[in-house]
Amino acid sequence: MAERKRRKPGETREKLMEAALTLVGKGRHFASLGIREVTRQAGVVPTAFYRHFRNMDDLGLQLVDELGLVLRRMMREARQNVLQADKLMEESVAIFISHVQQNRNFFIFMAQGLAGESRAVQEGIRSELRFFSSELSNDLRRLRLADHLSDADLELTCDLVVRTVAFSLTDLIGVSPDDEYQVDQIKVRTTRFLQLIFVGAANWRTASRPE
Amino acid sequence: MAERKRRKPGETREKLMEAALTLVGKGRHFASLGIREVTRQAGVVPTAFYRHFRNMDDLGLQLVDELGLVLRRMMREARQNVLQADKLMEESVAIFISHVQQNRNFFIFMAQGLAGESRAVQEGIRSELRFFSSELSNDLRRLRLADHLSDADLELTCDLVVRTVAFSLTDLIGVSPDDEYQVDQIKVRTTRFLQLIFVGAANWRTASRPE
DNA sequence: CTTTTTTGTGTACACTTGTTTGCCATCCTG
DNA sequence: CAGGATGGCAAACAAGTGTACACAAAAAAG
Numbered sequence: 001m002a003e004r005k006r007r008k009p010g011e012t013r014e015k016l017m018e019a020a021l022t023l024v025g026k027g028r029h030f031a032s033l034g035i036r037e038v039t040r041q042a043g044v045v046p047t048a049f050y051r052h053f054r055n056m057d058d059l060g061l062q063l064v065d066e067l068g069l070v071l072r073r074m075m076r077e078a079r080q081n082v083l084q085a086d087k088l089m090e091e092s093v094a095i096f097i098s099h100v101q102q103n104r105n106f107f108i109f110m111a112q113g114l115a116g117e118s119r120a121v122q123e124g125i126r127s128e129l130r131f132f133s134s135e136l137s138n139d140l141r142r143l144r145l146a147d148h149l150s151d152a153d154l155e156l157t158c159d160l161v162v163r164t165v166a167f168s169l170t171d172l173i174g175v176s177p178d179d180e181y182q183v184d185q186i187k188v189r190t191t192r193f194l195q196l197i198f199v200g201a202a203n204w205r206t207a208s209r210p211e
Numbered sequence: 212m213a214e215r216k217r218r219k220p221g222e223t224r225e226k227l228m229e230a231a232l233t234l235v236g237k238g239r240h241f242a243s244l245g246i247r248e249v250t251r252q253a254g255v256v257p258t259a260f261y262r263h264f265r266n267m268d269d270l271g272l273q274l275v276d277e278l279g280l281v282l283r284r285m286m287r288e289a290r291q292n293v294l295q296a297d298k299l300m301e302e303s304v305a306i307f308i309s310h311v312q313q314n315r316n317f318f319i320f321m322a323q324g325l326a327g328e329s330r331a332v333q334e335g336i337r338s339e340l341r342f343f344s345s346e347l348s349n350d351l352r353r354l355r356l357a358d359h360l361s362d363a364d365l366e367l368t369c370d371l372v373v374r375t376v377a378f379s380l381t382d383l384i385g386v387s388p389d390d391e392y393q394v395d396q397i398k399v400r401t402t403r404f405l406q407l408i409f410v411g412a413a414n415w416r417t418a419s420r421p422e
Numbered sequence: 423c424t425t426t427t428t429t430g431t432g433t434a435c436a437c438t439t440g441t442t443t444g445c446c447a448t449c450c451t452g
Numbered sequence: 453c454a455g456g457a458t459g460g461c462a463a464a465c466a467a468g469t470g471t472a473c474a475c476a477a478a479a480a481a482g
Contacts, residue, residue, distance in 0.1 A: 012459075029328035031240035036439060044460080050441080051459050108326070114381045115322040117240035122385065160404050163378045164371065170325045174333060193371050200411025223430070247469060259430055261471080 013052040015042040017063055024112065025105035030060060031117035057118045063109060064124035070106050071128055074099040075135060085145055089194040096165055097187050101177055111169040133162040149201060157201040164193045224263040226253040228274055235323065236316035241271060242328035268329045274320060275335035281317050282339055285310045286346060296356060300405040307376055308398050312388055322380040344373040360412060368412040375404045 019042035024030050033056060039046045053059045074095065082091045100107045113125045136158040140146045146154050168190045175182040230253035235241050244267060250257045264270045285306065293302045311318045324336045347369040351357045357365050379401045386393040 027328065027330070029240065029242035029326075032242040032328060034439065035441090045462075046440080047442085047462085048460055055440090111326040115240075115319070115326065115384065117238065117243060119238070126381075126385065156400070156403055157407065159400075160375065160407060163404075164374065167374045167378050170337075173326065174337065189367070189370075192367055193374075196368065196371060196408065196411040196415065198411070199414050200407040200409070203410050203414045204407065245469065246471090256431055257469095258432085258471080258473095262429055266470095 012042070012044055012048055015044060016049060016052060017059065017066070018042070020059060020063065021105035021109060024109050030056075030109060030112050057120060060113070060116075060118050060121040061124060063106075064113070064121055064128070067106055067110055067125070068128055068131075070099070070103050071132060075132070079139065085143065088145075089198070090191050093165070093187055093191045093194065096190075097172070097183065100169070100172055101183075104177055107169055108173050111166075111173060114166070129162055129166060133158045136161065146201065148205060150205075153201070153204055157197065157204075160197055161194055164197065165190060168193075223253070223255055223259055226255060227260060227263060228270065228277065229253070231270060231274065232316035232320060235320050241267075241320060241323050268331065271324070271327075271329050271332040272335060274317075275324070275332055275339070278317055278321055278336070279339055279342075281310070281314050282343060286343070290350065296354065299356075300409070301402050304376070304398055304402045304405065307401075308383070308394065311380070311383055312394075315388055318380055319384050322377075322384060325377070340373055340377060344369045347372065357412065359416060361416075364412070364415055368408060368415075371408055372405055375408065376401060379404075 016038055019038050020030065020033060023033055023037065023041055035049050035056060036046050038056075038059070039049050053062070077099075078092050078095050081095060082088050110125055110128075113121045116122055133155070137151075137154050140154065140158070146157070149157065168186055171186045171189075172183070175186070177183070227249055230249050231241065231244060234244055234248065234252055246260050246267060247257050249267075249270070250260050264273070288310075289303050289306050292306060293299050321336055321339075324332045327333055344366070348362075348365050351365060351369070357368070360368065379397055382397045382400075383394070386397070388394070
């Protein structure tokens with residue numbers, strides 16, 4: 001009665017995923033969310049959940065997949081906009097921060113998932129990070145910005161870069177997204193971290209390299 | 212009736228904290244734990260919980276306090292055992308890993324808390340990390356290992372070091388603690404990260420430093 | 423020893439949870 | 453337009469949840 005299904009296929013599914021992200025954005029941890037809670041937030045009856053997901057872990061896995069798309073979009077934008085090498089890090093970090101602001105809940109979910117409850121989600125996110133790191137390696141090679149580094153050392157450097165940026169998520173989720181000053185502080189600090197790392201990479205084989 | 216209280220004061224309190232950590236160690240996320248679940252694991256009646264904690268967040272905060280003690284013990288051991296500078300990083304990382312193995316559940320809790328549900332716990336852990344970073348700064352100054360760095364740059368470097376080590380927790384909780392090979396891989400990789408950072412720090416002001 | 427404070431227990435209640443089952447509206451395909 | 457597949461709804465249930473209350477053993481205080 002009342003009004004029934006006007007929904008086109010897949011709409012409820014998206015509503016459920018979005019509801020989970022919304023709750024995460026409100027400060028809840030994904031691991032503490034329940035099926036009923038999510039369906040309630042989505043404005044849907046509990047049983048509708050099972051039409052799309054087997055359980056909350058399943059929903060989490062599908063969120064990781066979508067997260068992959070978000071990351072890829074970000075990567076594409078970075079590749080287009082960072083052309084000259086001198087402002088590379090500053091601009092990359094700016095793009096990262098901007099995407100985090102735009103998809104805040106997604107990135108909070110990602111930060112949570114790294115030490116989350118579901119082993120599968122954990123591994124999924126780690127896998128995304130590995131992918132990201134390897135793409136970064138390729139780009140730096142292609143731009144001939146790391147010619148003096150071996151493949152292994154370049155990969156090490158990129159891994160550290162990705163970790164550092166990822167860790168800055170825990171800073172970002174600690175401040176209000178509207179607090180421009182704080183966000184900017186995090187931006188310049190992260191940029192400095194990356195500069196420090198690249199100075200290390202530039203002097204790597206010559207200065208150190210134990211054996 | 213059966214047998215009643217043979218407990219000396221504060222024992223149940225410890226049992227509850229330990230129970231929470233045990234569950235965390237079993238793969239659960241702290242945010243998803245309930246009062247009843249924790250008391251059940253502790254072998255105590257649910258209402259006993261309220262004799263010691265107001266709610267789960269309160270328990271989390273008190274866990275952060277104990278975590279502080281664990282970290283301080285680790286710091287002390289590092290200060291005693293790392294005497295000559297050349298193996299500084301290798302030994303420090305080894306000590307870190309060893310303490311993580313010894314207090315695994317505590318460190319998993321820490322990794323979870325960084326993006327956890329309770330804002331207070333989050334801030335508590337971040338505060339511990341800041342403290343750790345500043346102590347590291349002091350030590351490096353005292354050992355005269357960073358004479359060419361300004362206070363701000365030294366602080367930046369130490370912060371990055373602490374973050375890198377902290378992030379390696381997410382690697383460690385992903386592998387079995389008995390898998391010596393994998394643990395060793397993480398150890399050498401983390402050590403390389405730190406070496407890379409310190410090479411960067413050593414060449415910092417001379418090589419880079421934008422304006 | 424007595425009194426008070428602390429700490430653990432048992433029972434109880436109202437509420438939420440995950441999941442099942444049966445029903446119907448809509449969409450897709452032929 | 454027929455008919456099956458898809459996706460949403462309502463009602464129901466057992467199990468689990470947080471929390472309150474009153475009572476009792478032990479420890480601390482006098």
